[in-house]
Amino acid sequence: MGRTLFTSVLLVLLMASAAGLQALRERGGELPVSPGGVLYVRSPTALRRMALSYHSILADVYWIRAIQLYGDTRLGRTADRSYDQLYPLLELTTTLDPYFDVAYQFGGLFLAEKQPGGPGRPDLAIRLLQHGVDMQPDDWRLYQAIGFVHYWSYQDYKTAADWFGRAARLPQAPTWLAALSAVTLAEGGNRNASRAMWRQLQQQATDDWFRRESDRRLKQLDAMDQIELLQKVVAAFAAQRGRAPSNWDELARAGFVRGAIVDPNGTPYRLEGSTVSLDPASKLLPLPLDGQKLQ
């Protein structure tokens, strides 16, 4: 009895000491954040061999690492805000599991996105998707995604239309792809065409992440329209008064605008001199393309 009590007390004391030391260490501040995780194996072929019969589960691990890296970097939780490891992680994921469709789609969308939302590497996005096409030559979504990178990141509408056309010719491709190819070729760079494309992606999104991203892109397009319109209003005010408005209230008092002048996310637009822009705090920044390229 006495011995049991002694052991119990000792266990409780040791546990309490461990918890106390943990708290003490935390009070001393945190160590500097290391720049991202380390990729011990970078060769997809070597890793595929080393995986033995655990390809799928290892692909899942690399997939989780990829989205954690992306999320942490985008939210600024990593020290260097670098996406350097995003492509290697996605390449390892898709080499271990060549049918991991969501990894291709994710890479196609986010590798191409400019800093700080992504690494701004459409070339890597296309390389990853091309690997997907090699593995699954009948998957029209991969062709569509490559076309999309050409459209959105390179504004190369002819190549984009070509990829949409190739996607349209595949078995099980939806009928709207042929129309998309034609519209892209005829009206490449048209903001409404871009809007239709994002709506399509939003509808076919398989999870919230992609749906949210499509929603953000659609709002960016709306914001670009609104900025253009506001810019015209400011110009009209300047033409009438011979000077730029000092703020939105002045424009409202003069009857040029009504209500709150906010972007589609609810953040007020910025007016500096005669220039209208998104507020630096707006979640729609950075706009994917400058207004001249996407009219």
Place this chain on the structure above:
Amino acid sequence: MRSARTIGTVAVNVFRESVRDKVLYNLVAFAVILIAASYLIGQLTAGQDIKIIKDLGLAAIATFGLMIAVFIGIGLVWKEVERRSIYSLLAKPLSRGEFILGKYCGLGLTLIVNVVVMVVAWYAVLAYMGGTATPEVRAAWAAPATDLGMLRAVGLIVVELMLVTAIALFFSTFSSPFLSAGLTLGLWVIGHFNADLKNFEAVVDAPVAAWFAHGLYYVLPNFSAFDIKQQVVYAQPVPVQYLATTALYGAVYIALLLTASVAVFSRRDFK
């Protein structure tokens, strides 16, 4: 008939011993991993939770089974010799062949019970996750959450585990447990690189080495053939002929190893 009964008696005893040795506790670990993963993975994987639970379940079934097959398999004969209980056993109307086959069947039974319980728990978790998913999410899946087609992979995992058990048992008939474990795991790893041996001439410009590697390809067990986990998770077709020839290949290899085990053990001198 008498022989089958004797083998059955030994097998049941091996199973009881496994239960006494708390081997089935691994099922608790399996259940905890799966249930914890089903809670956590949804937060981490951007909509890939069902795929990952399927991958995790298959990988865990294969890994737990492998550990049991190797670490129990290597002790099957050695323990009896070490405890000197082999003398009293062999003094009974029990041939050495029946002893080996009984031990093998006993561990096989343990493995099958293990796999069956793990599969039931795995499908229960998948059914729960499938039931809580929205119709839009479900529409994006390559296959239903509780796709019975995945049992094809489980079937080949069982054959693979039975083969590993046969290898462990074979080594345990003449070597120490430590060495047996090393040799069994070594052969299991090599067996996954087996396909490379077939194409060795593409890497080495030496006809003799290529010929030797080609020979090894046919002699060493090809464990990569039993791995169809990725295919079943994506509900891809796996021809019945492939399943049948692979299962038959495993059965023939097991028969070969058991014959060799009986032959080695029959010649062993316990004086």
